[in-house]
Amino acid sequence: MADARARNAGIFLAACICGIASGLFGIGGGILLVPFLVLLFSFEQHRAQGTSLIALIPPTGALAFFAYARAGDVSWRTGLLLIPGVFFGGLVGARLAERLRPRRMRLLFTVLMFLLGLWQTVSAFRR
Amino acid sequence: MILLVLLLGLLVGVLVGLFGIGGGIVLVPAMVYLLGMDQHVAQGTSLFILLPPVGLGALREYWKGGQVDLKAGTLCAGGILLGGYVGGLIAVPLGSRELKGLFGCFLMIGAVLLWRKHGEKNETTSHKRDNMNG
Numbered sequence: 577m578a579d580a581r582a583r584n585a586g587i588f589l590a591a592c593i594c595g596i597a598s599g600l601f602g603i604g605g606g607i608l609l610v611p612f613l614v615l616l617f618s619f620e621q622h623r624a625q626g627t628s629l630i631a632l633i634p635p636t637g638a639l640a641f642f643a644y645a646r647a648g649d650v651s652w653r654t655g656l657l658l659i660p661g662v663f664f665g666g667l668v669g670a671r672l673a674e675r676l677r678p679r680r681m682r683l684l685f686t687v688l689m690f691l692l693g694l695w696q697t698v699s700a701f702r703r
Numbered sequence: 704m705i706l707l708v709l710l711l712g713l714l715v716g717v718l719v720g721l722f723g724i725g726g727g728i729v730l731v732p733a734m735v736y737l738l739g740m741d742q743h744v745a746q747g748t749s750l751f752i753l754l755p756p757v758g759l760g761a762l763r764e765y766w767k768g769g770q771v772d773l774k775a776g777t778l779c780a781g782g783i784l785l786g787g788y789v790g791g792l793i794a795v796p797l798g799s800r801e802l803k804g805l806f807g808c809f810l811m812i813g814a815v816l817l818w819r820k821h822g823e824k825n826e827t828t829s830h831k832r833d834n835m836n837g
Contacts, residue, residue, distance in 0.1 A: 584778055591779035595786020600794045601806050602746025604725010604753050605783045611816040613775070625723025626765030627772040629758045631779035632725050637750040639784060643791030644747030651744050654734065655751040657705060658712035662726050662757040665716015670764035673721045685718065686818045692732045693810025700804030 587617060591631070599640030604632050625673065711737065720761035725753050728813055731806065742803045746794065 590612045591605075598605035606628040613624035635641075644650055711733055719726040727749040734745040756762075765771055794802060 591782025592786040595783035599787040599790020602749040603727025606724035626770035630776035636783040639788035640791035641750040649743040649747035661712020662716040667760035669717035669720020670761035690814035696807030
C-alpha cells in the first residue's frame with residue numbers, strides 16, 4: 577500500500593522533470609518519460625510507450641505554450657500545417673511498432689539525433 | 704513549401720507512433736534547419752502543434768494491444784503540465800544562442816537514453832513477440 581503510494585509519487589516527480597524539459601525545449605516530454613518509465617519503474621517497452629502517449633493526450637504543454645505565445649514566439653501557420661501530418665503519421669508509426677522490431681530504425685534515429693544535438697551545440701557556442 | 708511542411712509532419716508522426724514520444728524532439732530541429740526558424744519560435748510552434756491530441760491515433764493502436772497504464776499516464780500528465788510551466792518561464796528570457804546550445808546538449812542526452820533503453824529492453828520485446836507467435 578505504502579509502496580504503491582511511493583511508486584506513484586515517484587512517477588509524478590519523474591513526470592515533473594519531463595515537464596520542465598518540455599517547457600524549456602518546446603517538446604512533448606515523451607523522450608524522457610519513456611526511458612524513465614522503463615529504467616526507473618520497470619515498465620515493459622511497449623507499455624511505457626503507450627503510457628507516454630496517453631500522458632501526452634491532454635494539452636500538457638498548455639502552460640508552457642502560453643509563456644511562448646505571450647512572447648510572440650509561435651509560428652501559427654507552420655504549426656497548423658504540421659498538425660495533420662503528425663496525427664496520421666502517428667497512426668502509421670504505431671502500426672509499425674506493433675509489427676516490426678524497430679531495432680535498426682532506433683539505431684538510425686539515435687545516431688541522427690546525437691549528431692543533430694552535437695551540431696546545434698557546436699553552432700551555438702562557435703563565433 | 705506547403706507540401707514540404709505537410710510531408711515533414713507525416714514523417715514526424717511516424718516517429719511519434721513508433722517510439723511513443725511527442726515529436727517535439729524531431730520537430731524543433733527540423734523547423735530550425737529545414738524551415739530556417741529562430742530557436743524560440745521553433746520551440747513555441749512545437750508546443751502549439753502538441754496542444755491538440757496529435758498522438759491519439761497512435762494511442763488507439765497501443766490501447767488495443769493493452770499497452771497503456773492509465774493511472775501512471777494520468778499522474779505523468781499532471782507532472783508534465785506543472786513542470787512545463789516552470790520550463791517555459793526559464794526558456795523565454797534566455798538568449799536564442801544559449802537556448803540552442805542547451806537544446807543541443809539535451810538532444811545528445813536524449814539520444815543516449817533512447818540508445819540505452821534499446822540495448823536493455825530489446826530482449827524482453829523479442830521474447831514477448833516469440834510468445835505471441837508460438
